[in-house]
Amino acid sequence: MPAVSPTLLAVLTIGVVALILGILIEFTQNRYSGRDDPIISRINEGVSTERLRENLKFLSSEPHLVGSNRDKELADYIRDRFVEYGLDRAYLVPYNVLLSYSNTSHPNKVSIFDARSGRVLFESKHREENETIFPNIVDSYNSFAPKADVIGEPNYAKIDLKGKICIVRYGKIFRGNKCENAAQRGCVAVILYSDPLEIAREGTQQENVYPNSWWMNGKAMQRGNLRTSMGDALTQGFPALVDGAFQYGINDIELPKIPTQPIGYEDMYAILNLMGGLPVPNTTAFRDWNGGLNITYRLGPGFGSANAEKKLRVVVNNVMQTKIIYNVIGILEGSVEADRYVILGNHRDAWGLGAMDASSGTTALLEVSRLFGGFHRDSQWRPRRTLVFASWSGEELGLIGSTEWVEEHIHLLSQKAVAYINVDTCIMGPNLNPDASPSLMEILREVTEYIPFRNNTLLNAWTEYQEYISGELDKPKIKTLGSGTDHAPFAFFAGIPAINIEFTFDKKKYPISGSYPAYHTAYETFDLVDKFIDPEFSLHKTCSQLIGVLLHAISGSTLMPFKINELANRVQTDYENMWRRDRNEDQFVSKSDFINGEFKPLIDMLEKSIENFVIAAKDWDSKMRDLDLNNPFLVRQVNDVMLAVERAFITPEGLHQRPEIRNLLYAPFKYNKYSTVVFPGMLDLMKTISNTQRADTLKVPQFNQTLRRHISDIAIALRSATNLLNTSPL
């Protein structure tokens, strides 16, 4: 045997040691290690308020409605920044989708005219200010409202809606659901408006409204989408690829049925001031129906007897058009698990200048991508799992860009996406107000402890705000994910757990039932943000720090930071609370109707399945505490089980009459897209049955059968999830 020279041996030894050290260093560097993790301080220190401010100023300098030239220019800009900042690659992803616009040469109008002479007595404005003050801002309209010309009597009541033009206030539930209800109840058109009670709470005089405060003048109009399903309407359930994929025709699809137009409260005053009928009663059924205009609010129908010859007319000239829209995707590959993805997304398109919705999130997205790109470029650092940065288009017309992307990559995402973090309008005020999938709530709470906030931690401020709102001092309660923004296709179609980050205004001081006053109006300007919302850009900084640290925590934790235990407990509590819903509001949930008769065995089965899931999840969590994190194969197996548990609740055919909502566990309620409930399909069907009992009793047995099958499906899914936890290799 030839002797090995001592020099060669030394060189070999040094080589091997260096290799092991190198692996170890890399392994520890990209591993999220909690409070003292060096990446956390690099994120906290790295966020620049100047850049956040500069980028927001640039992004909101021109309107960027979906499909506009500016929307495309900003897509190119964001792709170029992703590359410049040091991500591995960035590219545009086009989809060919159905859009809806107002008609620039024939704006939509609401008018009052004299039926005898035909003389027009009043005509609504179609934009807030003239073209020189806000060039290129799209006229006020509700996307996908059909083109129509309707004459009728106004009605601001809950009954006698057939053939009437229904006056509807913004707030509480999603506008698309309002219009769907109105159409079902016979309204021939809807006029939407925001009352001063919501958007001018400190008075409507010039000194109290924008540009002198964040409240709105009477010309501000909330534009907004009406479709209640998400994604491209012509390719529901599959991607709208640009190279010739199948599309349905306009006549094959469901679209909003009646014309709808949003106007300002100044114009609504002209209509309500002439209304006849009884004054709005002071009863709980009409709570909040009186508003902040200086008139007696009347129910109608029709104008008062002194104005009986006057009629109302609604003209909607909206046009539909298929167009190519662009998402931007930026990738920073993981060094250990490159085939596992953590996605951070935000929508780029806006109704107007979009300084809040959603450019406040876009500037944060850019800042966070700059930091991670920089870590990689400066020190060859990589995340453990692959980071995906996404800028969506078409969110405002129905989450189109994000939904198409999820549909295109559904198999890859269902197997390999770990979590999705969304940031839409990040900053409406200083109070953290996130929503999340239950399994991700714990990691969200944890990282807020590492974010500095006004000489304390964000966790502290968050806890104090919740105590101020609810009077309870407890760890922060987090809402389950609602809809209305881009996490919806990830969570409700693909079953990927998600977090939506948002900071809100003081909800106790300003109990607005809708969003912030300038929401979807022409006044969502950089100046509004710079003067009233976040003058120091310190809140934008906090938002960026939070999403940055979250991204690192979820992509860098060796063991995925999912709390299956919290998920199971939350399901159990939410299920128990389901039977305690406000019956006055819902009028359909009563457990006694269910525990007797045909539903009894199914409810028993469901409750048993929930219990077993809770037990298995508790067991799982305690096993996780003793897991050998140095065994990479075991870690990977365990992580795969947690991915699979979330997907166990995805039903391929979707919920009843909602194929795009496939999550049996949590999703928005069919009758209010903004509100998320446990077992959404069950609540949908109970409400449908309750409505049917009043209208068409013959259909009830069929719906009852669908509901029995659905409850059984939920129980089976819970058992599958339980089996996944129990048959783990532990």
Ligand SMILES: [Zn+2]
């Ligand atoms: Zn938005």
